[in-house]
Amino acid sequence: MIVSTLLALSAAMAAPLDAKANELWVEYPGGKGPGAGKKIVLMSGDEEYRSEEALPMLGKILSQHHGFHCVVLFSIDPETGEIDPNDQVNVMGMHHLDDADLVIMAFRFREPTDEAMKHFVDYVDSGRPIIGLRTSTHAFNYSRHKDSPYAHYDFRHGEWKGGFGRQVLGDTWINHHGHHGKEGTAGIVEPANASHPILKGVKGVFGDTDVYGVRNLVPEATILLHGQVVAGMKPGASPVEGKKNDPMMPLAWTKPFTSKSGKPSRIFNTTMGAATDFIEAGSRRLIVNAAYWCVGLEDEISPTSNVDTVGKYEPTRFGFGKAKKGVKPADHALQSAAGGDSGR
8 A cells, every 4th residue: 555655765765656656646648749758847845835736737738738748746745645745855756857858846945865866966967957936946955964965955055055046046045025925026028038938928927926035146047037026916016116126136037057967957947936826827838938948949939829727726825834635646637638637
């Protein structure tokens, strides 16, 4: 049974997982579309912003509308097999990264086992592309195992300054620039980069998460959107007056990263990414377009491509302790090839 299998994971991760794969992660087969033949692994794992809801939704869009084979990973309670965003260690199925073409991640303060983390580090070192969402700037927190060979990925690391967030994605956690829970974010296109392929057809980017402080972005980054702090949590809210928008913080950017392999990676990062941010079609299109660009399909980006959600999408409001209880990865599965879902 799944409980006995999961209890063994701390000792040996990869081998026991395969027998219960359908219970530990969810897969959406690829099909027709520009993404056919390419695999995206979407890694959810944060306590606050409901990535366990957002990433299955994005995986369905990318698979059903665009042809990518998508695998969504979750933090799992090893006692129950249920999704538990508060479990910072047991991120199941990291071996799926071994043959992935793209990672989309929404981690916060994760500390995977060394066996699991090696799959991610090998992926980063290979030079393959990454999309970072919201708290991925502070994806890792090695507070339990400071002697881990991967502890330099910690967002506070001094020698590898800023850890994974700053070194790979472009910056690490600094602060809430907007008033958290009261001031939302409007995405404002950087005029100098308005013709970038990722911005094709992108309009109406809005999220009820606040703007993050981004003050150490590397000079070689290409800023696509700035985050305008607005006085409210709904689209159309007026910009706040004063210094918060003078200047506006970077909100979405690309940057190069040269890995140990010597191969330059394509990196896209945005400090948006709560499940509720993706209610807006513009926010979904931003990520879909970024996926195309990351895997070298920028010529296939269409400003009118389908970014509709597959089935119902009614995301939970962000906040600590608000994750739905009793949900398992299989609850996010497609009901049929036609694209229905469980409705959770």
